[in-house]
Amino acid sequence: MTQQPTAAMLAIGxxxxxxxxxxxxxxxxxDAMTLAAIELKEVRIVADDQEAIVEAVNALRARYTYVFTSGGIGGTHDDITADSVSAAFGLPCIYNDEAIKRLAENYARRGIEFNESRRRMARMPEGAALIDNPVSTAPGFVIGNVHVMAGVPQVFQAMLANVIPTLQGGVAIISEAIDCPFxxxxxxxxLAAIQKAHPHTSIGSYPRFSDKGFNTQLVVRARERALVDAAAIDIRAMIAALQG
Amino acid sequence: MTQQPTAAMLAIGxxxxxxxxxxxxxxxxxDAMTLAAIELKEVRIVADDQEAIVEAVNALRARYTYVFTSGGIGGTHDDITADSVSAAFGLPCIYNDEAIKRLAENYARRGIEFNESRRRMARMPEGAALIDNPVSTAPGFVIGNVHVMAGVPQVFQAMLANVIPTLQGGVAIISEAIDCPFxxxxxxxxLAAIQKAHPHTSIGSYPRFSDKGFNTQLVVRARERALVDAAAIDIRAMIAALQG
Known part of the structure; x- marks a missing residue:
């Protein structure tokens, strides 16, 4: 059996x-990881603080197949993600030639001065590969298994779209959600008995609160459709019995 | 200068x-920490996995003044937060007498069987103190500096409203709770218009069920008594107008 790839996210800001x-x-x-059959195992949010970023990057990259970061790659003094990720890898943080070229061309075309603040957006660890940014040019980067992306959602999403095809996905998880009025x-x-009877599925119970009181959504997950179907049959029978 | 209190959150699920x-x-x-002048320094999200929860709880509680968790305290097989937090503290996970009493009374009043699944919601580390749950009775708990609360947002918010006054903030928060029969x-x-008219207050709305049906508790919070009073006057006027 192939090892399922895993992932962690580090949101910075x-x-x-x-x-x-x-x-x-x-x-x-x-959502994107689930679709790619990569298991997201942990998320952390830390401040714009180099020590905190370095510690989190090093903890997560050692443990999971992929790490994704968001935020802190703009051009102002408080954007310290590039420096911090470089420090985490023990690499110098340099101006990437290809990133400088892309930014210079973009600003020249728009007649905007390519000043030091804008040049800062080309800084990244030596040896990093670029992540294209079709929204606003300034690239993200990949170093080792760490994918460094922007915090602005539109840019994060566009960068992630370019990253996903480069990842090694696992076996897709089949899931089925069943609304339960109880x-x-x-x-x-x-439900515990049903979970025990279907050990190769994972059955989650998610309480929801509405003006009718508490109800639940029950979700069955497994690697094979037949396993999901078998557990779902038992869950539906349980609900029907309770509705008597 | 007094040390500013710090906090971390651990979302579980x-x-x-x-x-x-x-x-x-x-x-x-x-938002609540900012209002309470407590600095939220880190957030983690981990799976319903005892090892992951224990590791995160122990890392965070050693480092920050307060830790807040959400999720995994229901009565089903996949709710393992109480066991995991107990394990993190090296304490037995027991049925809390007062929690059992509250749950038993609640179910007796509603004529609902107090079965094993419902009894599970009274489990917590030995020596924990309860966090009241005005929405659905089943309490959260505090052990050491770790505050364990529900994942359902309405319940999480109602529990947090009860926790905030017990915390040592940088600057005290004044709050007033107003029972609203609607x-x-x-x-x-x-209420949204009242919140907008009182931007330096935070107005919370917590739905509750009673034998009179559906009602809410409205909580106004601010750094100054006069700000709370001004918003409370508008809230009471709103309720009086609705009562015709």
Whole structure:
């Protein structure tokens, strides 16, 4: 059996921790990983703080197949992701020639001065490969298994679209969601028995709250359709019995 | 200068990492910490996996003044937060007498069987203190500096409202709770206008069920008493107008 590829995300930015900005990239990456059959195992959010970024990058890249970061790659003094990722790898943070070329051409075409702040957006660890940015030119980069992308959701998404085809996906997970009109207290014991009877599936129970009180969404996941189907039959029978 | 208190959040749940559920608690906690003058320094999301939860809880509780967790405290087989937090502290995971009492009373009053699945919701580390849950009774808990709360946003928010006054903030937060006999659907538009008219307050709305049906608790928070009072006057006027 092939090892399932795994992933972690590191979202970087003071604004995510102050509440000023509500992250939109974590959920987007989670969906993309599920679609690519790569198991997202952990997410961290840290401040614009080099020590915190270095520690998180090194912890995550050692443990998971892929690491994806968002944020902190702009041109101002508080964008420290490139320096921090370079430090995590023990590499010098340099101006990448190809990135400088792309940025210079872009600003020349638009008649905008290519100043030091804009040049900063070409900085990355020596030896990094570029991630194309069709939205606003300034590239992300890949070093080792770490993919460094922008925090602005439109740019993050465009970069991720260029990264996904380069990743080694695993075996797709089949899943089925079943709406259950009962709360977890009504179904917990029987659901545990169903999970036990279907050991090669993963059955999740997600309580939801509405004006009708608590109900749940039950989700069966497995690598094979037949396994999902078999567990789903038992779950539907449990619900039908409760509806008596 | 007094040391500014710090915080970390740990969101727990496979569904957050698969993309099935988009987290709503991180941004909410971030806003609440900012208002309470507590610096949120780090967030992690991990799966329903005991080893991952234990490692994260122990890393975070050693480093920050407060840790807040969301998710995995229901009554089904995949709810393993209570066991995992107990393991992180090296404490037995027991049925808390007061939690059992509250749950038993709640189910007795509603004529619902207090079965094993529902009893599971009273499990927590020995010596933990309860966090009240005005939405659905089943309490969260505090052990050491770790505050364990529900994942369902309405419940997470109601629990957090009870936790915030117990924390040592950089600057004290004044809050006032107002019982509102109407559901959120009746007051949402006007409450949003009141929030907009009082930008230096944070107004929370927590739905509850009672034998009189659906009602809400409205909580106004701010750094100054006068700000809370001004918003509370508008909220009481709104309720009086609705009562005709």
């Amino acid at each position: 003071d604004e995510l921790l102050s509440g000023r900005t509500k992250d939109k990239n974590i959920g987007y990456l989670a 709360g977890e207290g009504d179904i917990g014991t029987e | 496979d569904e957050l990492l698969s993309g099935r559920t988009k987290d709503k608690n991180i941004g909410y906690l971030a 559901g959120e659907g009746d007051i949402g538009t006007e």
